[in-house]
Amino acid sequence: MATVIDGAGGGGTLSELYQNVRRVLLRTRDGMERLERLESSTAGGGLDSLELSDSIKRDISQIQSLCVEMDRLWRPIVAKPQRDLWKRKVEQVAEEAESLKECLDRYFSRNQKRMMEVKERAELLGRANGENAHVLRIFDDEAQAMQSARNSSRMLEESLQTGIAILSKYSEQRERLKKVQRKALDVLNTVGLSNSLLKLIERRHRVDIWIKYAGMAITLIIVISVWRWIR
Structure with a gap:
């Protein structure tokens, strides 16, 4: 119903x-x-x-x-x-x-x-x-500056590594020169060369040492100059 x-x-x-x-x-x-x-x-x-x-x-x-x-x-x-x-x-x-x-x-x-x-x-x-477009430019400039800083840091690191490699080479050459000097002195003593010749060899050796140290100093100056220029 x-x-x-x-x-x-x-x-x-x-x-x-x-x-x-x-x-x-x-x-x-x-x-x-x-x-x-x-x-x-x-x-x-x-x-x-x-x-x-x-x-x-x-x-x-x-x-x-x-x-x-x-x-x-x-x-x-x-x-x-x-x-x-x-x-x-x-x-x-x-x-x-x-x-x-x-x-x-x-x-x-x-x-x-x-x-x-x-x-x-x-x-x-x-x-x-529009009016705030300069904000984007600021961010872009900052990004470029950061990239430049990273590139400079990488260049500095490469320069330091190059300087270290050069100094290592000088050190190896010094050891080789010492060995050569000892062998030469042994040979000269064996053949009985005069003392004047031995002194001449010693002076040449000292000159070589000064040349070596001067080269090391110049290398360090170049590395430091590159580092300061990059900064």
């Missing part, structure tokens, strides 16, 4: 209203799924998303209106089991409508946030291309 109760506003029987609201619910859930797919796409849906969201919003409003009408119709039912059954059905529909409304509200919130982000990026780009 409850399913044939007429609505005062000409909305039909309770059963007809329930079937109608179920159809709208199915359509709304399907629309919400399509809206979320459009949101996940690269373009974001554009006008299609706007039209679909408006349609979903209207459907939810219709469901809520039907729930109000159904709530009015189930209350006069005399039989308690039937009245309780319709009460649960109406409450279930109302909960589904509220859940869909929350999903749509979250979508609008995300969409508004995206629009704000796009607007802020556009404003930042506009300022960067």
Whole structure:
């Protein structure tokens, strides 16, 4: 008997209203799924998303209106089991409508946030291309200065390594000269050369030592000069 109760506003029987609201619910859930797919796409849906969201919003409003009408119709039912059954059905529909409304509200919130982000990026780009473009130039100059400092540091390190290698070569040559000197002295002592020749060799050896130290000093001066020039 409850399913044939007429609505005062000409909305039909309770059963007809329930079937109608179920159809709208199915359509709304399907629309919400399509809206979320459009949101996940690269373009974001554009006008299609706007039209679909408006349609979903209207459907939810219709469901809520039907729930109000159904709530009015189930209350006069005399039989308690039937009245309780319709009460649960109406409450279930109302909960589904509220859940869909929350999903749509979250979508609008995300969409508004995206629009704000796009607007802020556009404003930042506009300022960067306009009155604040010099800030970008400052950052670029600083980046170039840092790169130049790294290059200078690398050149200095290479120069120091070269100087160390040169000094190492001088040290090896000195050891070889000492060995050669000892062998020459042994040979000269063996053949009995005169003391004057030995003294001449010793003087030449001292000259070679001074030449060696002078070369080392010049190398150090060159390395230090290069380092100061790079700084």
